[in-house]
Amino acid sequence: MNFSKKLADLRRREGFSQEQLAERLGVTRQSVSKWESGAAQPELAKLVALSELFRVSVDYLVKDCLEEQDRPAGQSASTAKLEAQVEEISRLFRVWSWDSKTKIRGLPLVSIRLSGNQMRLRDAARGIIAIGNIAVGVLSLGIMSVGVVSIGVISAGLLALGCLAFGLAAFGPVALGLWCAGGVTALGGKIAIGVAAVGETAVGYNAVGSHVLLWGDGLTRAQAESFLLEHHPGLWRPLLQFLAVLGANIK
DSSP: OOHHHHHHHHHHHHTOOHHHHHHHHTSOHHHHHHHHHTSOOOOHHHHHHHHHHHTOOHHHHHOTTOOTTOOOTTOOHHHHHHHHHHHHHHHTTSEEEEEOSOEETTEESEEEEEESSOOOGGGOEEEEEEEEEEEEEEEEEEEEEEEEEEEEEEEEEEEEEEEEEEEEEEESSEEEEEEEEEEEEEEESSEEEEEEEESSEEEEEEEESSEEEEOTTOOOHHHHHHHHHHHOTTOOHHHHHHHHHHHHTOO
């Protein structure tokens, strides 16, 4: 079986159209069509990319006489099994990526970059909605995320939610907000609510600020809401209600 036939079979086996395969490889659909018709051959870098994508060797792709199930002469079944296990482990280190065709100002509407064990900036997902180990977008979700709305283990954004959150408004176990923050440990420029809270207006079990409301033996939502309104009468109503609920349940 020659290269063009193998490529077409592998593509169909994985459920890709020519256009989808072209997107994965960063080439045009016409290039894939020429490869499958035998009118052209891919360069070495694309052959390597194809072998990784389809989980076959480059030898299998380029040698007409070698079939997928064939083993080189002298290779034992145990060696073949070990190589298969190594290949499976190596897949964890590969980055699975997908970008939507729809773009806004040059950015994909959705960008996904996922890997079993990689945290490299060059592999970051970048899009309006970004999902990945590292994600950068308007709405970002990842282990490390940066965005207008950011959700992750470590997050930074106008609104940040995470185990370690930095933002204009930040919420999480450790939260640092330029305007407001809520969490176990909260540091906010204007409002801080947490077990340990530091801010101009602070609500907490241990709180430090110009205006302080200590949790003491307990707070009700009404008490927290009244206190926040007293010092921030123009506070956006949904945010006020959220902070009041947080203030009543911080311990």
